[in-house]
């Protein structure tokens with residue numbers, strides 16, 4: 001048994017589904033899943049119902065999280081053509097601005113060049129613009145970030161060409177960072193016959209060659225992030241399954257297993273789940289907060305009960321070595337040997353998102 005302590009681990013891309021979609025997940029079940037997965041801070045995405053596109057929606061969401069969450073939670077605000085410029089007033093209280101350029105789940109979508117120019121021209125920061133953009137849309141976002149002098153964060157990079165484009169942008173000095181999900185690192189299209197609609201997400205699973213090129217560009221990947229996107233089994237088995245897979249409880253065991261196999265180091269994991277997320281999104285790190293893992297514990301994913309309300313994982317059946325044994329948040333043990341010990345509300349809301357924001361301008 002080899003136990004080590006990792007510092008505050010952060011997942012910068014999570015869909016906690018509250019408000020409006022709490023049959024899939026809510027702030028309590030989602031942050032319990034985060035702690036069980038060794039993650040003490042998560043950043044929540046804006047494609048809820050209503051979407052997080054105005055100061056009122058952000059504040060209402062933040063107050064729910066403040067009462068229910070057992071991990072710390074920060075929020076992205078979403079760019080929207082329908083909600084006017086409401087998202088801009090949210091800027092000081094958010095991790096960043098999320099812009100959905102390509103197909104996704106939910107109503108938030110910014111497609112026209114005119115709308116993108118508006119968003120890139122108006123966003124005041126300090127958080128980056130985080131984009132769901134692939135292929136030509138990614139190239140457009142890289143160009144817009146340069147033209148409007150914005151910091152760009154590319155979500156869930158999944159294709160060889162996309163990571164190669166980001167590598168080139170970085171080499172040219174662009175202010176761009178990116179994240180890659182465990183499903184794009186550990187699954188490919190070859191798993192689809194087995195997974196069926198449980199392997200459906202956006203971006204779609206790549207080819208084995210895409211996956212290999214992502215691993216070859218580990219130095220270009222700033223963050224690992226789950227894109228935890230729970231949908232119920234019933235929804236996934238329906239005639240029109242929504243895209244998305246859960247991931248909070250499986251990311252760290254999968255990465256620790258890869259570390260054991262010599263594919264990356266523990267330091268490289270810590271850089272991508274701790275140092276880089278904190279720096280990119282300006283996340284305040286809670287004191288006396290750590291995750292203890294047993295590097296030798298072997299088990300099969302899916303054998304343990306899951307905390308996420310959706311109750312399934314696309315990684316079921318995969319053998320892993322590395323288990324989260326204990327988690328401390330601000331000096332209190334909040335998870336130990338499979339048990340959540342934290343009361344709802346133990347987690348804090350980041351960036352003062354529960355506070356009033358000045359009315360939107362212009």
Ligand code: DOR
Nearest residue numbers: 104105201202229243244
């Ligand atoms: O697979 C996905 N699921 N991709 C997205 O962009 C959205 C997400 C969700 O919210 O379900």
Ligand code: ZN
Nearest residue numbers: 104132155202
């Ligand atoms: Zn996305």
Ligand code: ZN
Nearest residue numbers: 013045227229
């Ligand atoms: Zn997402």
